[in-house]
Every structure is written in C-alpha cells, then in structure tokens.
Amino acid sequence: MRLIQAGSVRKPRADGLRSRKAILDTAVLVASVDGIAGLTIGGLAERLGMSKSGLYAHFGSKEELELAVVEHAAAIYRTEVLAPSLAAPAGVARLVAHAEAFLSYVSRRVFPGGCFFLAAAAEFDARTGPVRDAIAEVLGESDRRVADSLRDAVTLGELPDTVDVAQTAFELGAVLAAANAGALWTGSREPIERARVAVERLLTHAAAS
Amino acid sequence: MRLIQAGSVRKPRADGLRSRKAILDTAVLVASVDGIAGLTIGGLAERLGMSKSGLYAHFGSKEELELAVVEHAAAIYRTEVLAPSLAAPAGVARLVAHAEAFLSYVSRRVFPGGCFFLAAAAEFDARTGPVRDAIAEVLGESDRRVADSLRDAVTLGELPDTVDVAQTAFELGAVLAAANAGALWTGSREPIERARVAVERLLTHAAAS
DNA sequence: CCTACCGATCGGTAGG
DNA sequence: CCTACCGATCGGTAGG
Secondary structure, eight states, X not given: OTTTTHHHHSOOOHHHHHHHHHHHHHHHHHHHHHOSTTOOHHHHHHHHTSOXXXXXXXXXXXXXXXXXXXXXXXXXXIIIIIHHHHHSOTTHHHHHHHHHHHHHHHHTTSSTTSOHHHHHHHHHTTOXXXXXXXXXXXXXXXXXXXXXXXHHHHHTTSSOTTSOHHHHHHHHHHHHHHHHHHHHHHOSSHHHHHHHHHHHHHHHHHHTO | OTTTTHHHHSOOOHHHHHHHHHXXXXXXXXXXXXXXXXXXXXXXXXXXXXXXXXXXXTOSSHHHHHHHHHHHHHHHHIIIIIHHHHHSOTTHHHHHHHHHXXXXXXXXXXXXXXXXXXXXXXXXXXXXXXXXXXXXXXXXXXXXXXXXXXXXXXXXXXXXXXXXXXHHHHHHHXXXXXXXXXXXXXXXXXHHHHHHXXXXXXXXXXXXX
C-alpha cells in the first residue's frame, strides 16, 4: 500500500521547498502584470534559469501551478491586508484599518500589477473551476471583513442600526477597487487620496443616517 | 506615385466591408470574454468559417486587428452609453442619464463579458502602445462626460459651487465600475441596483454640500 | 533537477 | 478570399 502514489506523498527536501517558493514568488509577480493566463511554463522557467521539466517536478500541470500561484498570492494578501485590520479593535477602527491596509498595499505595489485578486476577478469572471473558486474565497474573506466590521460597529453603538450594511459595504468596496484601478491606470497617487476622502465621507454619512 | 501602397488605399468592395463588419462583431464578443490578448487569428477564423489568411486580407497584423476591435467596440459604446446621455438636458439630468445608460448597457450584456473598456483597461494598465491609447481615449470621453455634467450642474445652479467635481466624479466612476464587476462576478442584478442607490445618494450629498 | 522529444497552435507569409 | 507552408512557442511526457 505504501508504494501507491509514493511520489506525491513523499516529504520534500528543504531545498525543494526553497525552490518552490522561489518559483511562486516569480510566478506571482508575472501573473499580477500579465494575468494568470499570461503565465507560461517556458517563460517562467527561463526567468528562473531552469528547464521546463524542472518546473514540472514541482507542479504536475499548468492548472496546479495556477492554483499554487493563487494560494501564494492569498498568503501575501492575508499578511498585507487582512492581518493588519484584524489587529485593530472591532468596529469602525477595524474598518478604517482595513481600508488603510488595502490602500497601502496598493500604493506600495506589493504586486507590481496592483491588487492580485481584483485583477484575477476580472480575468476569471466568465470562467468556472478550481482557480476561480480559490480567487472567490479570498475576495469573500475581504468582503466579509468589511461587512462584519460594519455590523460590529452597529453592535458597539458606533453606527446607528439604521445603516444599510450591504449598501455601505458595496460602496466601500467600489471606492477601494477604483483606487487600485485608478492608481494603475494613471500612475499617480491621486486615486488613493480620493479613496481615503471617500471612505471618511461614507463613514460620516453612515454615522448620521 | 499612385502605385505606392496602392493596395492599402484601394476602395474596398461592399461585400468586403460586410465581411469586415462580421469579423469585428465576432472579434468584439470574443475579446470581451477572453480579453484582447485572448483573441487569436486562428480561433477567430474557425468561428467565422474562414481561413486565417482570409482574416489577413482584412487586417495586416494582430495589432491592426486589435486596434480595429477597439474602434468597433468604441462605436458600440458611444451608441449605447455616450449618445443617450448627450440627448438628455445638460447638468444633473445628463449625469443621471449617463449612469442609467451605462447600467442598462451593463445589465443588457451588450458585451457578454461586461463593459468592454473596463475589462480592456484592466488588461492594458501595465502596457503602452496604440491599443492602450485607443482604450484611454474612450475611457477619457466617458470620464469627461461625468465631470462636464457636474460642472454644468454647478453653472446651472443645480448643485452648489462648493461641490468637489473631481472627487464626486471619482466616486461616481467607482460605483459604476463596481456595478459592472459585481454583476459579472455574482451574476445577479443586485450590484446594478446598489449602484443606482449610490448614484442618487451621491447627488443628494453633492446638492447638500 | 536534466536533455530530448511530442502534437498542437501561435502570428505571419508566398503565391495564387 | 484559398492552400500550403514557415519558425517559434505552447503544455506536457519519456527516461534518466
């Protein structure tokens, strides 16, 4: 029995994991600029100075590579955006922390092609399959962080219970996505600052509703 | 002198123009779903039941085809979104007409992959060249329609002159783009309705500022 | 991790 | 508009 699929369950060596990480670091950069469909095994291998079959030693197929790339990008997104906001106190403070973390992540160009998951969502909006599902999971986590924080703010009495949580979450998400798109398209920081103003205005309006 | 580039200046026959239109109609549909980079001469030829060299009779290169596709999509966008809003009276009415025309265009799926130019902007935000420039031209026309209408509204006394035109235009654009992205991603009409609510709220806020 | 290969498809061209 | 072709590159595999 042990021999069945022995290759896929065997423990990778330390340098195997290191080279897997090196591959994914590069793949995530390429995918953020050229799109996930823009990833090619050959192109990636050349950038890394290894052969195509060297890549196939780590990922059995293109789709496995794509999934690993999305998971690698997810870990970065959680570290850069979701973790910092969770460190802030629940409610309005966490909502503001989320917006600030997201705008910082966009303007620091953590991914050179802007927010990996907004780009991926646009690329995969007409497709189905495991890659789309993995992208949806991360987008869902981010949206839930916003909606949950709004609900917490109501529970804590920071916002009135007349606030439309889903509507406010939609508008906050719209403004953050537009900051990303605008910063990429124009190359300026203006969209980032406009998003800050809009978030503040949205929260002021929610507080007065 | 007349013989130089005689081929490219000769007058196309009527059926040549008809088949060119048929090619572009199909190409625009494909590009809206798979992206402009997802267009292939071979794939397009097969869908149209013609040979690859048949396509090269109309477009000398892939980039020429891409430019023609963007221009064809631009004509549709002007007809569906920019023309209807221009028919409305200047000011707030034209602004509302623009938003309604855009949301209608998105929810009627004039392009099956959603707004052609928002998708194209995401795809080309890291590139340079004539295709990006053609996309930028259409996005600029649309943004100008919003900003001009806001300024007209101030001139007409419909909005106070304390309104921040650029900031309001940013927020309106954000909400319309989010309606497109959300409708595509979720497949529901909810983002369209949320955008309507947000536009109304934005205008109410601007009127009271 | 490698070399060496596979069939399929890419954009594009020659010649009609 | 066509057939027939070009070199390059795609994802993937055999065998080491």
